[in-house]
Amino acid sequence: QVQLVESGGGLVQPGESLRLSCAASGSILRINAMGWYRQAPGKQRELVAIITSGGNTNYADSVKGRFTISRDNAKNTMYLQMNSLKPEDTAVYYCWASEFNSWGQGTQVTVSS
Numbered sequence: 001q002v003q004l005v006e007s008g009g010g011l012v013q014p015g016e017s018l019r020l021s022c023a024a025s026g027s028i029l030r031i032n033a034m035g036w037y038r039q040a041p042g043k044q045r046e047l048v049a050i051i052t053s054g055g056n057t058n059y060a061d062s063v064k065g066r067f068t069i070s071r072d073n074a075k076n077t078m079y080l081q082m083n084s085l086k087p088e089d090t091a092v093y094y095c096w097a098s099e100f101n102s103w104g105q106g107t108q109v110t111v112s113s
Contacts, residue, residue, distance in 0.1 A: 001100040002026050009093060009107030012085055016111075020080040022095030022104060029053070029073045033098040036069060036080045038091035038109075045094070049080060062088075085111045 003025035012018055028034065035050035049059045049069035057069055068081040078095065090111050095104035
């Protein structure tokens with residue numbers, strides 16, 4: 001089973017940017033799909049973005065045009081570039097991989113003035 005570790009969360013002001021990283025314990029080359037989910041207090045976990053091994057991407061409507069998901073197979077790492085952050089983006093962000101349905105421990109993103 002692949003282990004996933006997120007990093008890059010923090011406290012930022014509205015309009016600022018963050019880049020999240022998800023480091024895998026092994027090769028991600030053959031992992032069919034990887035993605036980012038988030039869960040805000042009192043809400044269900046929701047899909048933010050997903051990327052396939054072929055590089056196809058899909059985004060939640062709420063983040064389209066602001067977030068970009070990518071993966072670097074050579075570094076066994078997936079990223080989420082988040083621009084123009086809004087207070088409603090505040091949540092714990094989780095990394096997911098289709099391999100064994102693996103999840104990371106989450107990283108907190110807080111957008112507040």
